[in-house]
Amino acid sequence: MHLTRVGLTDVRSYDRAEVRLEPGVTLFLGANAQGKTNLVEAVLRAAIGSSHRVSGDQALVRRDHDLGVIRLEARTDNGRRRTLDVEIGSGRRTRTRVDGNDVTRAADAAGVVKVVMFAPEDVAVIRGDPGERRRFLDDLLGQRRPAYVSTRSDYDRVLRQRNQLLKQARGLSGSSAEAAVATLESWTRQLVHHGATLMAARLAAVHALSGIVRDTYHDVADRPEPVTMAYESSTGRTVQADPGAGVPDPAPLAEELRAALAEVADEERRRGITLVGPHRDDLVLAIDDLPARTHASQGEAWSLALALRVATHDVLAEVGDRPLVILDDVFAELDLTRRRRLADRCDHWDQVLVTAAVESDVPLRAAHVVEVTMRDRVSSLSPRGEVAEESA
The missing domain is CATH 1.20.1050.90 (RecF/RecN/SMC, N-terminal domain)
Incomplete structure (x- = not known):
């Protein structure tokens, strides 16, 4: 499975943003506090129903707004197109649509987009x-x-x-x-x-x-x-x-x-x-x-945590689609040996989304690069070689 599109509306530091993705490695590159983790956090929230940073949804909604929307499009291992739309906010029930249809149970959205985040x-x-x-x-x-x-x-x-x-x-x-x-x-x-x-x-x-x-x-x-x-x-x-x-x-x-x-x-x-x-x-x-x-x-704790996530990928891949992998600000925390070992693992995964502040910290080949910048408290995404549009 791989993501083909991520769309955000009023989520964290994003007002309106969209990025189209391909299989392989995509590097989201930008200085600290530009919105890299906000993007992959939104992917995780839609996919598994929770964030890796906060327990509730209100923190995911953009400042001074009541509703945020996360839209994911994916292609399964057998070529089927799937969509997952999640509306989040405070004081309201989360609205989730799978392939354009409203669902009322969390179980109906579970596993639509499989994600492993480290x-x-x-x-x-x-x-x-x-x-x-x-x-x-x-x-x-x-x-x-x-x-x-x-x-x-x-x-x-x-x-x-x-x-x-x-x-x-x-x-x-x-x-x-x-x-x-x-x-x-x-x-x-x-x-x-x-x-x-x-x-x-x-x-x-x-x-x-x-x-x-x-x-x-x-x-x-x-x-x-x-x-x-x-x-x-x-x-x-x-x-x-x-x-x-x-x-x-x-x-x-x-x-x-x-x-x-x-x-x-x-x-x-x-x-x-x-x-x-x-x-x-x-x-x-x-x-x-x-x-x-x-x-x-x-070092041992980091290695063991990484081993748990690698194992999660392999166990999930045994049933249904192979999951995409998100590596959020990980390479900067590892020594050179562990960076190389992790990079070797990435070669065996269908799709990897990586966030980093320094490109040289990421020893990966053939990565698509998306630059993440923030101005006036709003993040924007620009695939390398393109110019980011002005925020609305």
């Missing part, structure tokens, strides 16, 4: 809290299996309802407390059902990623230390990644989750919050048997 923020997947690693797995699975998006949405809805009931039940007694417990059981059954499905999918993803992550880390970092991955469940069990394992049966996971919830039932009612479930699980990454979160050097 950015400086990815180091948080290695060093950050468990939520960063859960998000990494969920973003991957949402593009690989759009049904996962619906399951995750169902789980989040049930979790909110269950937590609300647990908080309310803390002040109840007698028959009111008994009624609350009965209602809680209904929400618990739903939590177990959706939670076990999420856990099975995440475990399958960890197994599929592990071998690629190990091999890529050794190649990029040029170091021999073993890299391992494991899924640490809030039920108390840790599952070591096995590249040869398939998708686990959700039924035993449901029993495991149900038993763990029963053990903490009294504590949950006392604290008013759900203490067990995939919303509290973690992906454990280790280098030479030491937790990468606390022991990895800066």
